Amino acid sequence: xxxxxxxxxxxxxxxxxxxxxxxxxTVLGLAVAGATIAYMTMNVRGSWSFVFELRSRRVMxxxxxxxxxxxxxxxxxxxxxxxxxTPSIMGFDSLYVLIQTVIAxxxxxxxxxxxxPRGMFLLDVSLMIVFAGxxxxxxxxxxxxDIYVLVLVGIVFGAMFGSLTSLVSRLIDPNDFVTLQDRxxxxxxxxxxxxxGIAAVLLVATSLYGWRLTRTLDVVALGQSHSKNLGxxxxxxxNKVLILVAIQVSVSTAxxxxxxxxxxLVANLSYQLLGTFKxxxxxxxxxxxxxxxxxxxxxxxEQIFRFNTTLSIIINFVGGIYFIGAxxxxxxx
Amino acid sequence: MSSSPTKLDRAVDSSPTEGSGSVSNPERVxxxxxxxxxxxxxxxxxxxxxxxVSNISFTDLFSGDEEKLEIFFVSRVPRLFxxxxxxxxxxxxxxxxxxxxxxxxxxxxxxxxIESASLGILVATMFFGTQSxxxxxxxxxxxxxxxxxxxxxxxxxxxxxxxIVVPLVGIMFGGVISSVTTFFAYRxxxxxxxxxxxxxxFSGVLRGRYEMLYFAAAATIVGYLFANRFxxxxxxxxxxxxxxxxxxxxxxxxxxxVSVITAVVVVTVGAIPFLGLIVPNIVTMSLGDNLRRIVPxxxxxxxxxxxxxxxxxxxIRYPYEIPVGTVVGVLGSAIFIVLILRGRTRAS
Numbered sequence: 001x002x003x004x005x006x007x008x009x010x011x012x013x014x015x016x017x018x019x020x021x022x023x024x025x026t027v028l029g030l031a032v033a034g035a036t037i038a039y040m041t042m043n044v045r046g047s048w049s050f051v052f053e054l055r056s057r058r059v060m061x062x063x064x065x066x067x068x069x070x071x072x073x074x075x076x077x078x079x080x081x082x083x084x085x086t087p088s089i090m091g092f093d094s095l096y097v098l099i100q101t102v103i104a105x106x107x108x109x110x111x112x113x114x115x116x117p118r119g120m121f122l123l124d125v126s127l128m129i130v131f132a133g134x135x136x137x138x139x140x141x142x143x144x145x146d147i148y149v150l151v152l153v154g155i156v157f158g159a160m161f162g163s164l165t166s167l168v169s170r171l172i173d174p175n176d177f178v179t180l181q182d183r184x185x186x187x188x189x190x191x192x193x194x195x196x197g198i199a200a201v202l203l204v205a206t207s208l209y210g211w212r213l214t215r216t217l218d219v220v221a222l223g224q225s226h227s228k229n230l231g232x233x234x235x236x237x238x239n240k241v242l243i244l245v246a247i248q249v250s251v252s253t254a255x256x257x258x259x260x261x262x263x264x265l266v267a268n269l270s271y272q273l274l275g276t277f278k279x280x281x282x283x284x285x286x287x288x289x290x291x292x293x294x295x296x297x298x299x300x301x302e303q304i305f306r307f308n309t310t311l312s313i314i315i316n317f318v319g320g321i322y323f324i325g326a327x328x329x330x331x332x333x
Numbered sequence: 334m335s336s337s338p339t340k341l342d343r344a345v346d347s348s349p350t351e352g353s354g355s356v357s358n359p360e361r362v363x364x365x366x367x368x369x370x371x372x373x374x375x376x377x378x379x380x381x382x383x384x385x386v387s388n389i390s391f392t393d394l395f396s397g398d399e400e401k402l403e404i405f406f407v408s409r410v411p412r413l414f415x416x417x418x419x420x421x422x423x424x425x426x427x428x429x430x431x432x433x434x435x436x437x438x439x440x441x442x443x444x445x446x447i448e449s450a451s452l453g454i455l456v457a458t459m460f461f462g463t464q465s466x467x468x469x470x471x472x473x474x475x476x477x478x479x480x481x482x483x484x485x486x487x488x489x490x491x492x493x494x495x496x497i498v499v500p501l502v503g504i505m506f507g508g509v510i511s512s513v514t515t516f517f518a519y520r521x522x523x524x525x526x527x528x529x530x531x532x533x534x535f536s537g538v539l540r541g542r543y544e545m546l547y548f549a550a551a552a553t554i555v556g557y558l559f560a561n562r563f564x565x566x567x568x569x570x571x572x573x574x575x576x577x578x579x580x581x582x583x584x585x586x587x588x589x590x591v592s593v594i595t596a597v598v599v600v601t602v603g604a605i606p607f608l609g610l611i612v613p614n615i616v617t618m619s620l621g622d623n624l625r626r627i628v629p630x631x632x633x634x635x636x637x638x639x640x641x642x643x644x645x646x647x648x649i650r651y652p653y654e655i656p657v658g659t660v661v662g663v664l665g666s667a668i669f670i671v672l673i674l675r676g677r678t679r680a681s
Contacts, residue, residue, distance in 0.1 A: 317509055
């Protein structure tokens, strides 16, 4: 379906679409800038430097997370050739939390003093690449990969990783567990500041690398047989994308914890806004939408409604409803 | 109302079963199956009675040690009953639900029923405080019923009812409801309280705190008495109506039973995920899907499954306990994945 839309649209009105895409990207960019400035300056009382430092750390985390999730979701959906499956729905972010917990179980708190938070993070990310790869190959390696079966299995895997995480975290010595708890259950309220720097480096590096693949990905979106005919080394591209996705999912989960439906929302919204599936446009639009949704959403919740840290709950509510709608729509075809 | 009209009985006994591929054989569930299952269950139950932090042996019961006797009758025996009652009731609820939705992957945990019941408890707690057990139960039953009805309405919108899409929509629907629950729990500072019923746990079961589960047992027995009607209803609306069944009323009765069972279990011990899904599936796979015959086996298997999970949860990190919901969550989701993938290879 994805492929047909791409071909049909781009053949007919490529020029107008391109203009429209640039317009959308510019407007979104301005909106992100506006939301960021508003978030940084609204209702500042007391020490400026303190507020500035706290808020800039949060804005940075939200930018990285929103952008990372959006970016990885678009790439993942291209490779899997559908619009309802995302890394989070496949259970990748629960997998990351599980890996973290299992490492802590086997090595105890000493792992933090030996490796330091950054070393520990890199260890998690490398294991994540391996296990996310295995999970992906195992599921997609089957011959008749019905998309609904994959989504259902992915969701149940996510539930299993969640249960395993709480099982393993209860097996950890209760004293150790208390010291680890802070680090493990990240949220928008408590962003891990030790990880911000390395998270930024990893995200920027993977994003730049992914940007080089955009034209190849436009071909990959046509499906395995078409892209092979057109001379694309399909499996190599898929493997590269999977590594990128695993890294980006790890980074965003490490910073603020899992937000299941966020990627689904921003990726689909950007396809709908653009009317094209060219990655040159979909990636920046989705990334800007992601950042805007988080910064703008947090701005509205914190400063206007005076709520705190309920953003991911609201995203899951809206995303869940959107997902049900998408399923019902798709199932009608 | 007579529970088993003879016309329906004959229809059920002579009709081939649809779905799981196995042809129903009237003598498939033999008496010795039940006897073996019952002996296994009694053995497990006895074992469960003597597992725990304070060491109670069989002879202690006759030596007149008052402290040990008290622990035995205030904690161990009620716990065993709670496990057996909730395990069997949830499994039978899942079995009824499968037939009503005509989909083997639909159960209280994949139709939003458990999540709606939780939301009901939260609402009851917000308005009547944490102590009002009766209010919690009534409101939770109503919410469970309403949530399941909404889910069934959603299903009607899926014209092409893929066996996988239905539970998928149900799980998502449950997720949406639980995000509403979390939102309000967060606003009213009830997150801590809420965790008591979102994850099943038998460690708090004492004499005087589990007796509500007998409501679930009663609902299970009613389900057994009306089993033939649910079997017929599971053959589809027009077919059931042709056989003289009041389809609408049967479906409503089934939903009411499922809601009562789910709400009572969630209120007293907390949610036990995937239980109503996997137990009926495994039983149906090996014994066909004539409800009347497999209800007893399903009830016993469900009880045994939860009993094993409860023993694991008490011994894996001895002397600490792990909530049984977590153990069942791991086992249940793994089995569910196998069921989905197996179902697919068999279909192709």
